[in-house]
Amino acid sequence: MIVTIASGKGGTGKTTVTVNLAACAPNAEVQVFDCDVEEPNSHLFLKPENCSKEPISTMVPEVDMEKCTLCKECEKICQFSAITTIGKKVMTFPEMCHSCRGCEMVCPDNAITASSRVLGDLIKGTNSAGIPLTWGELRVGEAMSPPLIEQVKARIDPKAISFVDGPPGTSCPAVAALRNSDFALLVAEPTPFGLNDLALTVEALKKLDVPMAFVINRDDGKSRVIDDYAAKEGIEILARLPFTREAAAVCSKGLLLVDEIPEMQRLFKDLYSRLMQKADKGGKIK
Amino acid sequence: MKELTIISGKGGTGKTSVTASFAFLAASRVVVDADVDAANLFLTLPHTTLQTESFLGGRLAEIDPGICTECGECLERCQFEAISTDFVVDPIACEGCGVCVHYCPVDAISFEQQTCGERFLSNTANGPMVHARLGIAQENSGMLVSALRQQAREIAKENNIPLIIVDGPPGIGCPVIASITNADALLIVTEPSMSGMHDMERVKRLADQMRVPAFLCINKADLNQEKADLMKAFARENNIKFAGEIPFDRDVTASMNAGKSLVEFSQGPASQAVQNVWQNVTSYVNDTMNRLA
Numbered sequence: 001m002i003v004t005i006a007s008g009k010g011g012t013g014k015t016t017v018t019v020n021l022a023a024c025a026p027n028a029e030v031q032v033f034d035c036d037v038e039e040p041n042s043h044l045f046l047k048p049e050n051c052s053k054e055p056i057s058t059m060v061p062e063v064d065m066e067k068c069t070l071c072k073e074c075e076k077i078c079q080f081s082a083i084t085t086i087g088k089k090v091m092t093f094p095e096m097c098h099s100c101r102g103c104e105m106v107c108p109d110n111a112i113t114a115s116s117r118v119l120g121d122l123i124k125g126t127n128s129a130g131i132p133l134t135w136g137e138l139r140v141g142e143a144m145s146p147p148l149i150e151q152v153k154a155r156i157d158p159k160a161i162s163f164v165d166g167p168p169g170t171s172c173p174a175v176a177a178l179r180n181s182d183f184a185l186l187v188a189e190p191t192p193f194g195l196n197d198l199a200l201t202v203e204a205l206k207k208l209d210v211p212m213a214f215v216i217n218r219d220d221g222k223s224r225v226i227d228d229y230a231a232k233e234g235i236e237i238l239a240r241l242p243f244t245r246e247a248a249a250v251c252s253k254g255l256l257l258v259d260e261i262p263e264m265q266r267l268f269k270d271l272y273s274r275l276m277q278k279a280d281k282g283g284k285i286k
Numbered sequence: 287m288k289e290l291t292i293i294s295g296k297g298g299t300g301k302t303s304v305t306a307s308f309a310f311l312a313a314s315r316v317v318v319d320a321d322v323d324a325a326n327l328f329l330t331l332p333h334t335t336l337q338t339e340s341f342l343g344g345r346l347a348e349i350d351p352g353i354c355t356e357c358g359e360c361l362e363r364c365q366f367e368a369i370s371t372d373f374v375v376d377p378i379a380c381e382g383c384g385v386c387v388h389y390c391p392v393d394a395i396s397f398e399q400q401t402c403g404e405r406f407l408s409n410t411a412n413g414p415m416v417h418a419r420l421g422i423a424q425e426n427s428g429m430l431v432s433a434l435r436q437q438a439r440e441i442a443k444e445n446n447i448p449l450i451i452v453d454g455p456p457g458i459g460c461p462v463i464a465s466i467t468n469a470d471a472l473l474i475v476t477e478p479s480m481s482g483m484h485d486m487e488r489v490k491r492l493a494d495q496m497r498v499p500a501f502l503c504i505n506k507a508d509l510n511q512e513k514a515d516l517m518k519a520f521a522r523e524n525n526i527k528f529a530g531e532i533p534f535d536r537d538v539t540a541s542m543n544a545g546k547s548l549v550e551f552s553q554g555p556a557s558q559a560v561q562n563v564w565q566n567v568t569s570y571v572n573d574t575m576n577r578l579a
């Protein structure tokens with residue numbers, strides 16, 4: 001079962017919820033996958049040891065100018081202006097390439113072969129409590145995160161319980177993380193910004209046909225904006241996590257709330273069992 | 287004309303609250319919301335929308351079942367597993383590469399450019415605001431960001447507006463790169479935490495690669511003063527100009543609830559601190575402007 005933790009707005013506490021939920025699961029039964037590959041943070045809290053790292057790359061074309069007859073077929077098929085003829089040369093712009101292999105297929109002289117560009121690293125480790133963590137780290141300067149996110153997700157064992165820490169937003173990286181999830185837990189911040197972005201994510205999840213529930217983070221006990229929206233949409237709120245300076249300080253140090261604050265441990269344990277029940281009923285369990 | 291982009295690496299550090307305040311403090315500017323898939327600036331800057339336009343992005347393949355002979359050519363060639371075995375294209379998986387279109391022997395696949403969002407031109411107190419709404423689960427956010435910045439530059443040029451302020455998206459990927467390319471200065475708004483530190487380092491490396499000078503502002507600094515001091519030291523060692531710190535203040539959320547920028551809404555400690563950051567950043571931007579003139 002795959003549960004993705006998402007939010008729309010950044011900084012609402014996705015990572016905090018992911019790592020603390022995983023940490024209070026019985027018998028370390030949850031595996032964590034950090035798909036916020038642009039800014040992965042789960043490892044700062046889970047502190048995996050003996051990590052292994054493998055570079056992940058994607059196909060980009062390489063042109064053999066000895067064979068090239070300057071027919072321009074590659075330039076014509078490429079939708080992303082990643083390959084073009086300039087004078088008597090064929091130029092490639094690897095950072096714009098989407099790896100569709102069109103140019104390679106279309107070249108009548110077999111002058112194009114597959115080369116690669118490194119997108120980033122895939123890193124794996126297990127922490128002292130036995131929780132396995134896999135995450136992607138996008139190379140700084142690389143624009144395309146979805147192919148790396150796909151690679152992180154390709155490591156998910158469908159028989160295990162997996163938590164995916166998703167990236168913010170509602171465009172391609174967020175969609176890549178949310179696609180094919182069995183359930184989504186949306187971390188909602190009770191502010192106008194939080195509500196606006198939450199609603200966008202709810203729409204995206206409806207499109208992707210993924211069932212969902214909310215957890216309200218930094219609840220000040222006053223704002224009802226998320227409650228009203230949840231009631232209107234018929235989405236259940238599984239937990240409310242209060243805002244306290246103490247909690248903020250614990251998170252800022254890279255520590256786990258469930259280890260430091262007994263009340264938080266109780267809230268997360270409760271959230272975990274409610275989430276499992278809910279996902280079992282609403283999720284498409286394999 | 288100068289362009290200042292505000293980014294954060296980590297989301298939710300208060301980037302948009304700072305941008306909205308800057309937009310209120312600047313005497314004359316164009317402000318751009320480049321966080322197109324979670325745009326929030328419009329919620330906190332009172333505005334009237336003058337223009338709405340749809341934004342055309344990439345293309346999408348669609349197979350006409352009436353023409354398709356199910357030969358399997360497209361299925362074999364698509365690198366994105368976007369075509370099902372019963373020959374339907376999944377619009378979310380389709381990358382818009384056109385390979386299937388090129389190889390379909392019976393021309394059964396259409397390939398239309400997609401509307402992937404809406405862009406707006408609005409009026410606010412101190413000048414125009416250029417913003418957008420990316421369609422749900424749409425691609426091409428980088429392209430949309432570039433288009434918004436281009437429009438802002440044209441408006442600034444036409445009306446002799448000296449400053450463009452860009453509210454960038456979180457992360458370091460495609461729309462962030464599009465927000466930073468050729469900017470004159472970057473303000474990194476971060477928060478004093480392990481995550482904030484980790485993400486700031488990555489953003490700074492990106493800024494270096496793109497050769498954009500960077501400022502640092504630490505929001506909610508008092509939530510972990512020790513970390514904030516470490517970040518200041520990092521800034522000193524890494525050629526980042528320190529623009530100031532902002533204390534945690536409930537007025538920030540209150541201003542959001544009121545639909546106003548923080549500096550307009552409050553004169554509390556956070557508001558004072560943001561005004562100080564603004565002074566520091568603009569005096570630098572003006573300095574380089576004078577030097578170049």
Ligand code: SF4
Binds near residue numbers: 097098
């Ligand atoms: S693989 Fe596709 S995207 Fe890359 S250069 Fe070739 S045609 Fe363009």
Ligand code: SF4
Binds near residue numbers: 100363381387
């Ligand atoms: S356009 Fe490209 S990605 Fe889309 S279905 Fe055709 S081959 Fe696949």
